Amino acid sequence: MSDTDNTHRFERIDWEEIDRSGRSLSSTRATVVVGLLAFTALYTLETAGIVSLGWHLERIDWVIVLGMVVLGSLVGVPAVRRPDVTRRILSRLVSRPTHAAAAGFLAALSLVGIFGSLILGSPELSFAHRLHAPYGFTSQAGWHAECLGEIHQGEGITRYCEGSLSYPLGTNHRGHPMGYLLVEGARITLYVLVFTAAFIVPLASTVGVVAGFRGGRIDDLLTSYIDVQLCVPAIVAFFIGYMYWNASLLLLLAMFGLLSWGGIARLVRSETLQRREDGHVLVARSLGASPVYIAKRHIVPNITNTLVPAIFHLLALLVLVEAGVAFLGFHDIELYSWGSTIQEGLDPPVTGVGLRMAAHEIWWVSTLPAVALTLTLASLKLVGDGLRDALDPRQNP
16 A cells, blocks of 8 residues: 555544544434333333324334334444445445345335335235236136136136236235235345344344453353354254244244354454454554444454355345245244245145145245245345445445
8 A cells, every 4th residue: 555545544534523432422322312212102102002003013013113223223323424434335335236236126125024014904815816826827717716807718627817907916825915925025024134133233243342352251251152052053942932932923033043143253253353453453452442442443344344244144044044934834824924925835725626736836826925035135145245345444445
């Protein structure tokens, strides 16, 4: 690096930002406090029946609302407070078409997961319209008590029913529109992402930084706990909880989330052990900088190239685990996960005349959620790679 580059970097230091970080009441901390107070008040008033939100919120819904408060404080406030940095990161992220498409898909998934259910509502069961094919395709007319499209070819059970715009993506065996099932699956996926990003990632990062930076007995204690935790299979803990509390998405997230962060913690610890001996970190410590300041300003930003891909790998893994558990049938039957919808399509029910249909004859029931799940996993991987490059301080001008 040339002397000109070094001078340029020193000129870009935001001393006001550094001064604000040392204050006891920063904007991030104020947002956390206000958000938690508002959440507590709303939860108390709603559960006591004093205030009605217009729809019933389950326990998992409240946990996700709390997670959004945490994410808004930790990610949203810094992004708004430093718009130039946010614009630079976003421009780097969308500089490649594949990363831009992946980021756009995840943004659309978030909007659908938040507002989709509110807009579509909950359609009633309509067995008369079961297994309608998507618009432009056909299904056997004998499957439906009422065909909404044109009927052609053959006679009796050999007739075919064309898909209708009433159900442009078709229906499942209960008559639920596939569009509704995809939206509900997006909501469940968003729950997994918010829970992991709001609670699991900060916990793993904090434990890893503390263990690596402090060292000594604290490092030994935390490392030993992580080793013990990694020896406990999350699936076994989930099934034990399943026996006592039945199927629950919150139970699934708690078991797999709280027992799956050891890998990230060990990775962060390893990187912190290397970074704490860097020259600029030693200088900061000698000048009296606090451990929290050093961790925020010098440790975490310099390990993003390994931390960010690991985080998005964990997000993709837990999304896949949730779909896999739902595919096996250990899920809340009132929640329509993509995994449970795929299982319905691969294990078709018996027709009204006693014939068992093949999975390929109702391909839309399993294919559409499988495509949505695949796009979500691929998008998480691509966005993780893109953010790794965008957040790497060694590539910043």
